[in-house]
Amino acid sequence: MGVHLKKILRFLFSRYKQNRIVTKTILGITFRYVRGKDYNELINFVEYIEPYLKSDISDLKADLQNKLKKYIVFVNAYEKDLEKIKLYVDEVNPVELSKAEGVLRETQLRNLSHAKEVLSEIEDKTGIKLFMDDGTLLGAVRHGGFIPWDDDMDFSVMRKDYEKLLEYIKTNCIYVDSSDWCWRTKDEKLKECFEKYKNQKFWVRFPYSLKCYQGTFTERTWFDVFALDYYSDDINTEIIREYSESVKERIMPIRMKERYNKGQYKKYFDFYDRERIDSKLLADESETIAPGIDNYDFTLYTIKDLRRKTDVFPLVKLKFEDGEFYAPNDSERYLKSIYNYYKKMPLDIDIARHSKTKTMK
Numbered sequence: 001m002g003v004h005l006k007k008i009l010r011f012l013f014s015r016y017k018q019n020r021i022v023t024k025t026i027l028g029i030t031f032r033y034v035r036g037k038d039y040n041e042l043i044n045f046v047e048y049i050e051p052y053l054k055s056d057i058s059d060l061k062a063d064l065q066n067k068l069k070k071y072i073v074f075v076n077a078y079e080k081d082l083e084k085i086k087l088y089v090d091e092v093n094p095v096e097l098s099k100a101e102g103v104l105r106e107t108q109l110r111n112l113s114h115a116k117e118v119l120s121e122i123e124d125k126t127g128i129k130l131f132m133d134d135g136t137l138l139g140a141v142r143h144g145g146f147i148p149w150d151d152d153m154d155f156s157v158m159r160k161d162y163e164k165l166l167e168y169i170k171t172n173c174i175y176v177d178s179s180d181w182c183w184r185t186k187d188e189k190l191k192e193c194f195e196k197y198k199n200q201k202f203w204v205r206f207p208y209s210l211k212c213y214q215g216t217f218t219e220r221t222w223f224d225v226f227a228l229d230y231y232s233d234d235i236n237t238e239i240i241r242e243y244s245e246s247v248k249e250r251i252m253p254i255r256m257k258e259r260y261n262k263g264q265y266k267k268y269f270d271f272y273d274r275e276r277i278d279s280k281l282l283a284d285e286s287e288t289i290a291p292g293i294d295n296y297d298f299t300l301y302t303i304k305d306l307r308r309k310t311d312v313f314p315l316v317k318l319k320f321e322d323g324e325f326y327a328p329n330d331s332e333r334y335l336k337s338i339y340n341y342y343k344k345m346p347l348d349i350d351i352a353r354h355s356k357t358k359t360m361k
Helices: 003-012 036-052 058-068 075-089 102-126 134-143 159-172 186-196 237-257 264-278 331-336
Strands: 013-018 021-026 029-035 072-074 154-158 202-205 210-215 220-231 288-291 316-320 323-327
Touching (some): 072 075, 134 154, 134 323, 159 220, 186 210
C-alpha cells in the first residue's frame, strides 16, 4: 500500500482511544463509544461494592449485563450508567472495606516482603530513603496497609537521590538496559528477563519509573520508584499544569508513532534528559515540589496541586501492614495534592490491574 493511500485512509477513517472511550471518525462523522465487553469491569465493580450497600442494585446489574452483550455502547449511555453507579458509590465508606483475600492478598504480601528487603538494603548501602507515594501512601493512611483492590507498591524520591539510586543499581545490582525496548515488545522482553534471572532481583528502567522485579513472569513481585523534582518557587498550579500539557503534546509522537518501533524507550529517555536541561521551571532545590516529567503523575494524569517541601520533609515512619516505611512529613496534605477526595470511594477501580498472576480473579 502506497504512503499516500495510507495517509488518505487515516484521514478518512481515524480512531483514537483514551481509557475505555473510543473516538472514531468515518468520512468526517465522529462517533464516541465504549465496547460492550468493557462493561464487564463495571459489573465487577458493582459486585465488589454490593456487600457494603444498603440499596438493592439488582436492576442496575441486570441493565449492565444487557449492555455487556452489545458490541458497542455510545458514550452518552455509558456516562449515564457511570452517574447511576456513582450514586451507590457514595454510600460506601472505603475504610470499612475488608482486606483482599486469596491470590490477590498473597500477591500483596509477597510484594510487601520484597519491598521491605530491597528498601532496607538500599538505605543501608546508600543512605537513600525511599518514601511511600500514590496508592501505597493512600493505603497506609486510609487502610493501614494495601488498598483492598491494589496489588503493587509505589515509592518516590527526589531527583538527586533518584539518579544516585540509578547509578548504584547499575553498579551493584542486576540492571536491564531497556533502551531498545518499545511498548509492543515490553512483555516479551520482561519474559526473557524473568527466564534469565529466575527468582533473582533485577531492575528495569521504564519511561516513567524504575521497577524492581523478582520471581517469574506470571508469579512476580515488584515495586515502582518514581522521581520528584524541585520547581521554581514563583510558579503556581496553573503554570505546572500548562507545562505538563506542553510536555504531553511534545512527547505524543514518541508515545504513539514509535510504540511499535525498536528503541522507543531510548527516545523517551533522551527526550526527558533534554527537557530537564532546557526547562526554566526546574530548580536544584526550592520549597516547591511536583512529580518529575518522567513520572506517571506528571505525564499521564492531571496535576491537582503542588507540594511544599515542608509537606515532604523531614520524612517520618508510617505503619503499613505489619511494618513501617518512610512517608511524607504531612501525609494528609500530600495526598490532597494527588487526589481530590482521597477519603471517598473512587468511582472506577482496577482490581489487581498490575498483576500478571494467571489465577487472579
